[in-house]
Amino acid sequence: MTPVIHWFRRDLRLHDNLALAAAFQSGAPILPVFIFDPAILKSDWSGAPRLAFLLKALTSLDESLQAWGGKLLIRIGDPRQSLPRLIQTTGARGLYFNKDYSPFAQKRDQQVARLVGIPVSAFDDAILQPPGTVVKDNGLPYTMFTPFKRRWLSYDKPPITENYLVGGCFHLMDDMGHIPSLQELGYGPIETDIPEASEKKAIVLLENFVQKAIGTYAERRNVLAADRNQAEPGTSYLSPYLRFGLISPRQVYWAAHHTAKNALFISVETWVSELVWREFYMHILHFFPHVMGSSFQRKYDQLAWRYAPAELEAWKAGMTGYPVVDAAMRQLQAMGWMHNRARMIVASFLTKDLLIDWREGERHFMQWLIDGDPAANNGGWQWAAGTGTDAQPYFRIFNPQSQSEKFDPEGVYIKRWVPELRDVPIRYIHDPHRMPIPPHQYPPPIVDHALARERALTAYQFVK
DNA sequence: TGAAATGTTGGGGCG
DNA sequence: ACGCCCCAACATTTC
Numbered sequence: 001m002t003p004v005i006h007w008f009r010r011d012l013r014l015h016d017n018l019a020l021a022a023a024f025q026s027g028a029p030i031l032p033v034f035i036f037d038p039a040i041l042k043s044d045w046s047g048a049p050r051l052a053f054l055l056k057a058l059t060s061l062d063e064s065l066q067a068w069g070g071k072l073l074i075r076i077g078d079p080r081q082s083l084p085r086l087i088q089t090t091g092a093r094g095l096y097f098n099k100d101y102s103p104f105a106q107k108r109d110q111q112v113a114r115l116v117g118i119p120v121s122a123f124d125d126a127i128l129q130p131p132g133t134v135v136k137d138n139g140l141p142y143t144m145f146t147p148f149k150r151r152w153l154s155y156d157k158p159p160i161t162e163n164y165l166v167g168g169c170f171h172l173m174d175d176m177g178h179i180p181s182l183q184e185l186g187y188g189p190i191e192t193d194i195p196e197a198s199e200k201k202a203i204v205l206l207e208n209f210v211q212k213a214i215g216t217y218a219e220r221r222n223v224l225a226a227d228r229n230q231a232e233p234g235t236s237y238l239s240p241y242l243r244f245g246l247i248s249p250r251q252v253y254w255a256a257h258h259t260a261k262n263a264l265f266i267s268v269e270t271w272v273s274e275l276v277w278r279e280f281y282m283h284i285l286h287f288f289p290h291v292m293g294s295s296f297q298r299k300y301d302q303l304a305w306r307y308a309p310a311e312l313e314a315w316k317a318g319m320t321g322y323p324v325v326d327a328a329m330r331q332l333q334a335m336g337w338m339h340n341r342a343r344m345i346v347a348s349f350l351t352k353d354l355l356i357d358w359r360e361g362e363r364h365f366m367q368w369l370i371d372g373d374p375a376a377n378n379g380g381w382q383w384a385a386g387t388g389t390d391a392q393p394y395f396r397i398f399n400p401q402s403q404s405e406k407f408d409p410e411g412v413y414i415k416r417w418v419p420e421l422r423d424v425p426i427r428y429i430h431d432p433h434r435m436p437i438p439p440h441q442y443p444p445p446i447v448d449h450a451l452a453r454e455r456a457l458t459a460y461q462f463v464k
Numbered sequence: 465t466g467a468a469a470t471g472t473t474g475g476g477g478c479g
Numbered sequence: 480a481c482g483c484c485c486c487a488a489c490a491t492t493t494c
Contacts, residue, residue, distance in 0.1 A: 392465075397466070397468095399467060453467085
């Protein structure tokens with residue numbers, strides 16, 4: 001029996017996977033494939049932590065497939081060449097995959113569809129409302145979040161699909177390849193602590209969160225120290241799992257929906273809003289591809305960003321002298337993840353206090369975040385820089401000290417990630433340079449916030 | 465999903 | 480008792 005191919009990309013799960021379910025229903029044996037594209041691996045938008053998470057996810061996926069008598073086929077190469085070759089050797093009669101809405105992926109997928117010469121079935125699986133399904137009455141895409149969200153919420157959402165897989169429905173070959181190591185993919189060893197990456201883990205995180213934490217999400221989501229390692233996490237920590245499709249947005253949405261009756265409605269809605277942000281920015285990238293590399297609001301391409309490599313390096317290393325900024329930047333390298341409130345704080349600091357181009361921050365985040373996604377990351381950075389859709393006004397400049405006092409009042413987050421400050425009394429934890437004898441391992445502030453704020457206002461006002 | 469500057473109010477100390 | 484000042488607390492405006 002000639003097989004059909006299921007091409008795994010950002011849907012590394014067996015449950016609620018639309019393309020995989022359709023491949024199964026075709027009746028043919030399924031050949032599950034993952035392809036490493038060297039063009040992506042070599043890009044400076046890739047990063048070892050995210051790749052390490054991906055490798056764990058693939059290993060777990062392969063184990064799940066083996067439980068059903070299958071195995072994940074691995075190839076390294078341009079899919080435009082790998083897939084036609086694979087189809088030639090196997091005689092596969094269909095190609096199934098779930099859509100990726102980024103401009104780069106869509107172009108590639110169109111080329112693949114032309115080259116394979118067999119029927120291609122692509123599914124809307126990664127998102128509850130695909131681009132084009134949430135538009136204004138005049139047919140144009142939304143560029144503001146709040147009206148987008150209102151419209152988004154008004155539609156019925158697709159249900160979770162059954163897992164139809166049974167033993168023996170997979171196709172095996174002599175040369176299945178193997179899941180490579182980081183080293184084989186050209187990366188050195190890493191110190192980042194990569195979490196367990198499996199469908200099962202994602203479901204445990206989701207269940208735990210909706211049962212124990214969703215009701216207080218609206219208030220606790222801003223607590224910097226309440227991360228996944230705490231008994232009661234303030235956030236779900238599902239972003240890496242959604243990023244690679246270890247869990248579907250439908251599973252997440254319906255889990256929240258079903259608890260809405262038992263939990264504070266405002267908290268559930270706040271949490272679902274984060275799912276809507278994810279889709280909003282996917283739409284934005286789809287309809288406004290120029291945001292990749294330039295400002296959504298074109299006028300801000302004129303902004304006179306500073307060239308300050310030493311300050312950029314201090315920011316990356318967590319050595320700015322602003323404790324909350326440094327804690328966040330070190331958390332990023334240690335965990336491959338950063339609290340969302342912290343992302344806003346460090347993004348404001350880079351773009352406003354240091355007046356360094358948001359694209360530098362965008363790239364750094366892509367190199368370190370295991371949940372790094374082009375659409376969401378770009379949207380977040382342009383929001384912080386004030387150059388994007390629905391952006392905060394340019395004059396909204398975070399004060400790192402008051403943010404720190406508000407969202408890490410006891411300095412727990414700071415002390416966890418900046419060990420030099422562990423002995424600093426609470427009253428000095430947000431600005432240790434004011435101590436009579438400042439901690440000597442810790443640098444003084446690299447900029448004066450009050451002066452930096454004036455400098456940023458001037459630069460932004462010049463554009464306006 | 466701000467923060468700083470400026471304006472207003474009201475209680476208390478004091479002559 | 481009264482006016483004056485100070486200033487914290489809160490509100491509004493501005494960036």
